[in-house]
Amino acid sequence: xxxxxxxxxxxxxxxxxxxxxxxxxxxxxxxxxxxxxxxxxxxxxxxxxx
Amino acid sequence: xxxxxxxxxxxxxxxxxxxxxxxxxxxxxxxxxxxxxxxxxxxxxxxxxxxxxxxxxxxxxxxxxxxxxxxxxxxxxxxxxxxxxxxxxxxxxxxxxxxxxxxxxxxxxxxxxxxxxxxxxxxxxxxxxxxxxxxxxxxxxxxxxxxxxxxxxxxxxxxxxxxxxxxxxxxxxxxxxxxxxxxxxxxxxxxxxxxxxxxxxxxxxxxxxxxxxxxxxxxxxxxx
Numbered sequence: 001x002x003x004x005x006x007x008x009x010x011x012x013x014x015x016x017x018x019x020x021x022x023x024x025x026x027x028x029x030x031x032x033x034x035x036x037x038x039x040x041x042x043x044x045x046x047x048x049x050x
Numbered sequence: 051x052x053x054x055x056x057x058x059x060x061x062x063x064x065x066x067x068x069x070x071x072x073x074x075x076x077x078x079x080x081x082x083x084x085x086x087x088x089x090x091x092x093x094x095x096x097x098x099x100x101x102x103x104x105x106x107x108x109x110x111x112x113x114x115x116x117x118x119x120x121x122x123x124x125x126x127x128x129x130x131x132x133x134x135x136x137x138x139x140x141x142x143x144x145x146x147x148x149x150x151x152x153x154x155x156x157x158x159x160x161x162x163x164x165x166x167x168x169x170x171x172x173x174x175x176x177x178x179x180x181x182x183x184x185x186x187x188x189x190x191x192x193x194x195x196x197x198x199x200x201x202x203x204x205x206x207x208x209x210x211x212x213x214x215x216x217x218x219x220x221x222x223x224x225x226x227x228x229x230x231x232x233x234x235x236x237x238x239x240x241x242x243x244x245x246x247x248x249x250x251x252x253x254x255x256x257x258x259x260x261x262x263x264x265x266x267x268x269x270x271x272x273x274x
Contacts, residue, residue: 005150009089009143010074013096016139017247024254031261038268 055257058250065243069236077236086150091236093143095244096136097165101207102248103133104172104200111196114189120263123189126196128255130175132248137169152216160209161217164202171199 073091080087110126113119144162145155156162175195182188210219229237 003085005146006074006085006088009092009146010070012142012146013092013139016135016142020135021251021254024251024258028254028258028261031258031265035261035264035268 055250055253058246058253062243062247062250065239065246069240069243072236072239077232078230080233083151086147087233089143089147089150091240092244093140093147094237095241096143097140098241099244099248100133100136100140100168101203102245103129103136103252104168104196104203106252107133107172107175107196108200111193115193115197123193124256124259124263126193127179127189128252128259130172130192130196131255132251134169134172134176136248137165137172141165141169157216159216160213161206161215164206164209168199168202168206171195171202175199 069091073088077088077091079085083090106129107126110122110124110129113122114126141162144165148157149155172195175192178195179188179192182191207220209215210217
């Protein structure tokens with residue numbers, strides 16, 4: 001019996017979920033860096049340093 | 051959020067590895083479906099998680115329209131995206147199983163058609179949000195779709211009872227289990243694995259929504 005259909009099913013499931021996870025993580029990291037960079041100048045420490 | 055994300059991520063990984071082991075190696079082949087029964091161990095949990103997702107959209111949409119709190123909309127939007135992902139996966143895995151066992155990729159069966167309609171409804175939900183010029187208006191319209199669209203979920207569930215379908219009826223109901231114990235164990239472990247993975251991805255997706263809202267607020271203040 002060829003396991004091609006089983007390999008295809010598990011492969012598609014794994015690839016889909018992994019790609020979604022990577023995309024989500026990459027976007028989260030970009031946004032976190034973006035927000036942190038622009039919020040940081042307004043913390044009390046950085047205001048005092050200014 | 052900081053503590054729960056790695057916790058759910060680690061737990062999901064362990065359960066997925068365990069699920070793969072019992073689904074692909076430890077569980078026996080079926081008398082009729084032979085090894086193709088193993089596709090069920092990812093197809094059924096994927097469908098269950100999609101149902102759960104659209105229930106979250108339903109509750110979040112009602113909450114948003116009622117209380118007007120953004121967090122409800124953020125939960126609904128995040129759950130809708132994941133619901134579409136898991137419904138698409140359910141359809142793809144079901145088609146592969148159908149080709150292997152029924153000999154066809156697709157048939158105009160009540161369960162299959164109502165699931166495809168559900169997929170299209172929530173793609174519409176996501177499109178409306180993307181295309182709306184006013185974010186608030188888009189969220190309101192999407193909430194209405196999220197509530198009405200959920201009516202399709204019980205229709206899908208009972209389609210195998212109400213209509214004459216090729217799709218098999220529910221195998222696991224309270225007091226009526228039509229699966230052999232090793233197969234039931236494999237299905238349940240994979241079901242829990244998918245649920246935990248779903249919670250992990252949902253928490254990540256909600257966090258993303260909140261970060262996007264924070265970024266938009268900074269942009270409005272001219273900080274970005």
